[in-house]
Amino acid sequence: MAKDYKGGCLCGNIRFTATGKPLNPHTCSCTMCQRHSGSLSQVWVEFERQQVIWDGPGGKPKLWRSSEYSSRSFCNECGSTLGAIDDAPIIALVVGAFDTPNRLELMPKSHSYVSKKPKWWHVEVTP
Numbered sequence: 001m002a003k004d005y006k007g008g009c010l011c012g013n014i015r016f017t018a019t020g021k022p023l024n025p026h027t028c029s030c031t032m033c034q035r036h037s038g039s040l041s042q043v044w045v046e047f048e049r050q051q052v053i054w055d056g057p058g059g060k061p062k063l064w065r066s067s068e069y070s071s072r073s074f075c076n077e078c079g080s081t082l083g084a085i086d087d088a089p090i091i092a093l094v095v096g097a098f099d100t101p102n103r104l105e106l107m108p109k110s111h112s113y114v115s116k117k118p119k120w121w122h123v124e125v126t127p
Contacts, residue, residue, distance in 0.1 A: 005022065005047075006018075006100075009058075009080035013058035014059075018052045020047065022106055025044070025108050026045075026108050027043050027110075030112065030113040030116055036072050038081075040117055044084075045095055046091065048090065048091075069088065073085050082094060
């Protein structure tokens, strides 16, 4: 039986349910992730587009086109970061938006753009 992963924004306007196997859980310290999240690194997990349902009262999140292949998503009410919706059939959700972000299968397995993180900050990712 497939697992459900529920989450949403700070105000509850945008809610989602992702079903199935999480893909590519990772952290990223690129400048875009830093500015989108307001933190030194963002924690992501991906799902196939058809595995994500936007089921809150606000429907789908607001989008901002951030690159040639992707748009960043956020709540149009509270501004919470929710993820990135790629042109490819992938939706990347930020792990901090999940109701239960401590689930083992959401643990990052890699770190992108390590060179962009501050030299004083140490991130240890275990396989």
